[in-house]
Amino acid sequence: MSSIISIEDIFREYLKDSQLDEINRILCGKELKKLQIPDPVSDLIIEKGYDIQGYVFEAKEEQLRPKRIVRVGLIQNKIAAETSEPVAAQREAIYKKLGTFIDCAGQCGVNILCLQEVWPMPFAFYTREKSPWCEFAESAEDGPTTNFLKPLCKRHNMVIVSPILEKDEKEVMWNTAVIIDNHGNVLGKHRKNHISRVADLDESMYYVEGDTGHPVFETEFGKIAVNVSFGRHHPLNWMMFAINGAEIVFNPCATVKESSEHLWRIEARNAAIANHYFTCAINRIRIERYPRDFTPGEGLKARNESGQFYGSSYITAPDGTRTPGLSRVQDGLLVAELDLNLNRQISDSWGFKMTERLPMYVEALKKSLQSDYEPQIIKSSIV
Amino acid sequence: MSSIISIEDIFREYLKDSQLDEINRILCGKELKKLQIPDPVSDLIIEKGYDIQGYVFEAKEEQLRPKRIVRVGLIQNKIAAETSEPVAAQREAIYKKLGTFIDCAGQCGVNILCLQEVWPMPFAFYTREKSPWCEFAESAEDGPTTNFLKPLCKRHNMVIVSPILEKDEKEVMWNTAVIIDNHGNVLGKHRKNHISRVADLDESMYYVEGDTGHPVFETEFGKIAVNVSFGRHHPLNWMMFAINGAEIVFNPCATVKESSEHLWRIEARNAAIANHYFTCAINRIRIERYPRDFTPGEGLKARNESGQFYGSSYITAPDGTRTPGLSRVQDGLLVAELDLNLNRQISDSWGFKMTERLPMYVEALKKSLQSDYEPQIIKSSIV
Numbered sequence: 075m076s077s078i079i080s081i082e083d084i085f086r087e088y089l090k091d092s093q094l095d096e097i098n099r100i101l102c103g104k105e106l107k108k109l110q111i112p113d114p115v116s117d118l119i120i121e122k123g124y125d126i127q128g129y130v131f132e133a134k135e136e137q138l139r140p141k142r143i144v145r146v147g148l149i150q151n152k153i154a155a156e157t158s159e160p161v162a163a164q165r166e167a168i169y170k171k172l173g174t175f176i177d178c179a180g181q182c183g184v185n186i187l188c189l190q191e192v193w194p195m196p197f198a199f200y201t202r203e204k205s206p207w208c209e210f211a212e213s214a215e216d217g218p219t220t221n222f223l224k225p226l227c228k229r230h231n232m233v234i235v236s237p238i239l240e241k242d243e244k245e246v247m248w249n250t251a252v253i254i255d256n257h258g259n260v261l262g263k264h265r266k267n268h269i270s271r272v273a274d275l276d277e278s279m280y281y282v283e284g285d286t287g288h289p290v291f292e293t294e295f296g297k298i299a300v301n302v303s304f305g306r307h308h309p310l311n312w313m314m315f316a317i318n319g320a321e322i323v324f325n326p327c328a329t330v331k332e333s334s335e336h337l338w339r340i341e342a343r344n345a346a347i348a349n350h351y352f353t354c355a356i357n358r359i360r361i362e363r364y365p366r367d368f369t370p371g372e373g374l375k376a377r378n379e380s381g382q383f384y385g386s387s388y389i390t391a392p393d394g395t396r397t398p399g400l401s402r403v404q405d406g407l408l409v410a411e412l413d414l415n416l417n418r419q420i421s422d423s424w425g426f427k428m429t430e431r432l433p434m435y436v437e438a439l440k441k442s443l444q445s446d447y448e449p450q451i452i453k454s455s456i457v
Numbered sequence: 458m459s460s461i462i463s464i465e466d467i468f469r470e471y472l473k474d475s476q477l478d479e480i481n482r483i484l485c486g487k488e489l490k491k492l493q494i495p496d497p498v499s500d501l502i503i504e505k506g507y508d509i510q511g512y513v514f515e516a517k518e519e520q521l522r523p524k525r526i527v528r529v530g531l532i533q534n535k536i537a538a539e540t541s542e543p544v545a546a547q548r549e550a551i552y553k554k555l556g557t558f559i560d561c562a563g564q565c566g567v568n569i570l571c572l573q574e575v576w577p578m579p580f581a582f583y584t585r586e587k588s589p590w591c592e593f594a595e596s597a598e599d600g601p602t603t604n605f606l607k608p609l610c611k612r613h614n615m616v617i618v619s620p621i622l623e624k625d626e627k628e629v630m631w632n633t634a635v636i637i638d639n640h641g642n643v644l645g646k647h648r649k650n651h652i653s654r655v656a657d658l659d660e661s662m663y664y665v666e667g668d669t670g671h672p673v674f675e676t677e678f679g680k681i682a683v684n685v686s687f688g689r690h691h692p693l694n695w696m697m698f699a700i701n702g703a704e705i706v707f708n709p710c711a712t713v714k715e716s717s718e719h720l721w722r723i724e725a726r727n728a729a730i731a732n733h734y735f736t737c738a739i740n741r742i743r744i745e746r747y748p749r750d751f752t753p754g755e756g757l758k759a760r761n762e763s764g765q766f767y768g769s770s771y772i773t774a775p776d777g778t779r780t781p782g783l784s785r786v787q788d789g790l791l792v793a794e795l796d797l798n799l800n801r802q803i804s805d806s807w808g809f810k811m812t813e814r815l816p817m818y819v820e821a822l823k824k825s826l827q828s829d830y831e832p833q834i835i836k837s838s839i840v
Contacts, residue, residue: 309692
């Protein structure tokens with residue numbers, strides 16, 4: 075039933091206006107203004123059959139602070155060549171495709187752009203094969219992907235969050251987001267903290283849990299962090315980025331319909347609400363096909379394809395309002411203008427940092443790790 | 458626009474079957490079987506204009522464990538008398554109304570029933586008045602409400618989670634859930650851990666943060682816990698109940714359209730997903746009117762009514778599948794049959810407890826509390 079392009083399209087087509095307003099309010103929060111996309115970009119993207127959407131998250135005027143406006147962009151895309159092509163050819167094809175896409179983002183005035191998880195390659199970790207996929211691994215600091223992006227960052231005065239398969243100088247691999255600043259310099263990197271060990275996707279045979287903590291990158295446009303993929307399931311991962319001061323947390327993912335589509339609208343959005351910051355969730359699109367069969371998960375026959383990546387990339391504000399999702403099946407660019415003042419306004423309003431009782435939890439969690447921990451269980455004295 | 462009774466009704470009326478299936482899958486997860494409600498109950502409830510819904514959450518057959526079936530019930534209701542009535546009369550009216558409701562739950566075979574937050578009274582904490590509302594406060598162990606419920610628990614062999622305004626022997630008030638077991642004995646109580654200090658609702662002038670930790674109550678039907686109301690915004694609250702072994706966490710709330718309806722479908726559901734347990738979220742319904750005007754929140758004129766409690770009570774399984782919500786505007790009873798084996802099955806499958814890296818977070822959170830904590834911020838060395 076991949077014929078559904080987006081839930082929002084169906085609602086628009088079949089629901090009456092007043093119903094649509096109410097359903098959108100309940101499901102998505104406040105109505106967002108549309109952001110004007112420049113005609114040449116819009117034309118190009120529509121010509122290619124891609125999806126492009128733009129929104130504005132507004133905040134209240136304040137008396138003492140000026141607005142803090144930043145434009146973010148998310149790109150979701152299908153791979154650009156067959157996985158049976160030579161590694162170099164696959165990489166060239168994806169660079170070419172994304173180069174155009176990134177130029178579009180630049181023309182939309184995007185200040186901070188995030189690409190999808192390990193964007194320069196197919197998400198080959200489903201295959202259980204090491205070769206040739208590990209050949210895509212590269213240096214975060216001066217690998218081909220970082221070197222490809224540096225001039226684009228400079229040209230568009232744009233920070234790019236570039237999730238890649240990293241291989242370090244000790245030949246250890248990591249699932250890493252590289253942050254390249256708007257001057258074309260590598261600002262730093264963050265290695266994925268939580269690694270999927272699920273039946274259809276055991277990533278731990280390719281790379282292990284990240285050792286970079288919870289860094290927040292202070293860019294000229296705002297303080298950003300990256301919760302890579304599976305870390306979205308872990309509330310403490312989200313929380314530590316907030317503690318370190320993140321204003322926008324990007325969550326580049328590669329996740330398929332069969333396992334997670336019904337969770338997709340929940341986790342990154344909950345994180346924005348709980349932590350008083352913006353979250354940006356990105357997913358791949360389409361099925362990726364491989365040369366050989368592999369185990370696709372619980373009780374299924376071996377096959378040569380991934381599940382269906384369902385796109386649906388979206389952005390949530392700290393007040394819980396979210397954009398519609400990008401298409402479930404098309405390449406797409408989502409642009410949003412954020413006023414970062416909203417973070418503190420929502421924190422002032424809901425005040426979860428004031429009511430969270432962190433010292434109590436640190437103590438309780440510490441105790442729970444002791445080998446002689448007795449869970450707080452209350453039983454009937456009669457039983 | 459309170460004319461929308463539920464999102465699900467609108468979808469059923471306006472969407473085509475195939476679209477409805479896909480939208481439900483994406484928004485709610487797997488399709489649930491309907492649970493048969495006994496005719497006399499169904500007739501009575503429909504006659505009163507209430508909503509009643511029943512669902513079954515199934516789990517896979519296992520080889521070594523028998524199924525662990527439990528039936529839970531949630532009741533959402535409007536108050537039963539004007540708030541200008543004498544306290545005793547208001548209480549008698551709500552006891553009478555809920556008595557009938559609880560009998561219905563009993564006839565549906567409910568093993569564990571949860572009522573809405575401070576169910577024996579209007580949610581008067583919006584008013585900023587202490588009198589007469591504090592007169593509703595009572596002993597958890599042998600106050601009128603507990604004594605009213607004990608015989609009902611015994612009659613229906615049913616555990617009842619009874620959220621009340623507690624006043625202890627030192628005259629301190631708490632927002633407390635009392636757990637009365639199926640033999641009519643008080644198994645224990647839990648005091649709300651996180652207290653709202655929001656503009657329209659400063660509960661901290663009535664009661665303060667609970668001192669009962671994160672107890673899990675081992676009933677004959679399963680291990681349960683209660684995350685009272687505002688605690689739903691705090692992921693660590695949810696997590697501690699999981700650490701202590703909760704299989705079902707009830708979340709009785711009183712929250713209004715204007716502040717939270719767009720968050721309602723997110724938080725309790727995220728908790729079920731993140732913690733591999735069932736969550737049951739309950740909300741009041743309708744506007745509650747008071748004798749005198751009070752501050753209704755940011756920038757609004759004083760008035761004598763609460764916002765609109767929007768019902769929409771629902772249950773989520775650990776695989777993220779959820780029931781439809783009860784009505785936004787009607788009293789209602791939601792019954793669901795759960796197979797608690799699903800918790801471990803989902804934990805085996807997703808394995809978040811295996812990938813959560815709790816020792817790292819305990820260390821990181823502990824450091825973050827130190828007065829000389831330096832957030833992990835990476836700045837450009839050039840700036």
